[in-house]
Each structure stands twice: as structure tokens, then as C-alpha cells.
Amino acid sequence: MTQAQSETELMLKGYGLTTAEFFYRLPDYRHVLNSFVWQDYDLAPDHPRLFRFIEYWQKNIEGPLHSVRFTHRKLIGPGEWRNVVGEFTLH
Template identity: 40%
Template sequence: MADFEKQLRDYRLTTAEILYHMPDHPALLQTYVWQDYDMAPRFPVLQQFLDFWESSLDGRLHSVKVASTEIITPSDMRFTEALKTLH
């Protein structure tokens, strides 16, 4: 599905800041920033990514901060009433 089509289906641009423990030095935290289109408030795409992380990667998750916003809002998208060409 194209990004614009996702936005029309109520997907929102979602950014997650993921803090995780470094595998070789568990006392140290590393940051990973993830961004994709997802559906608030359940965030199934992010949840699928975090499930993959926990099952396949060595760095144990510490915390996840999520920010999400609509890209297209009713005031941003309007149909024009006329098309004019200037010569």
C-alpha cells in the first residue's frame, strides 16, 4: 500500500524512540529511532517490530516512547473549484 493511501486509511506517521540494553554491556543504554506509518492507538506495525526485536535481537528493551500525528487533516486537503491557466 502506498504511503498516501495509508494516510487516507487513518494511518499516521509514527516515531518511536527505543532505548535498549547493549548486549555486551547491559548497564549501558543505546537509542534506536524507528519511524513508519501506523494506526493509533494500538500501533500494530510498531508492535510487530517490537515483537521481532524481542524474538530476534540480543539487546533487551528498556523503554519505548511513541509520538504520532496525522499528516493529512481536513483543513490541509481541499478540492479546487476552478482551474486557471496563465499565459
């Protein structure tokens, strides 16, 4: 995606909300685990944005990853959306 799109446009194109929880070790205290929550609209089942973020983490952040768990929820689909044009005013 090169241009900014609204959340509704993304959902109509098949994107769903992906939430991931990263467990990582602190750089100075390797026995201590910390967590970080990340959310973005992504395409299942390949999850390119999630895997791009994991690659970024591994290359640029000092705290090594212990584990990642994630969930994906498609909020709406093209068949569930109807564009309504018009408005009725009463009184």
C-alpha cells in the same frame, strides 16, 4: 496491507506517522544504554506495526529493550483532502 500504497493513500485511510525511540542495553555491556529511532505509518490507538516491530526486536535482536517512547501524529484526514483535477495556465 498486502500491496504497496503511497503515503497519501495511507493517510486518507486513517494512518498517521508513528515515531518511536527505543532504549536498549548493549549485549556485551548491560549497563550501557543505546537508542534507536523508528518511524512508520500506523493506526492509532492499537499501533499494530509498532507492536509487531517490538515483538520482532524481542525475538531476533540481542540487545534487550529497556524502554520505548513514541508519539503518533495524524497528518491529514479524509475531510481535509480534496482531489483537484484541472490546471489553469496563464500567459
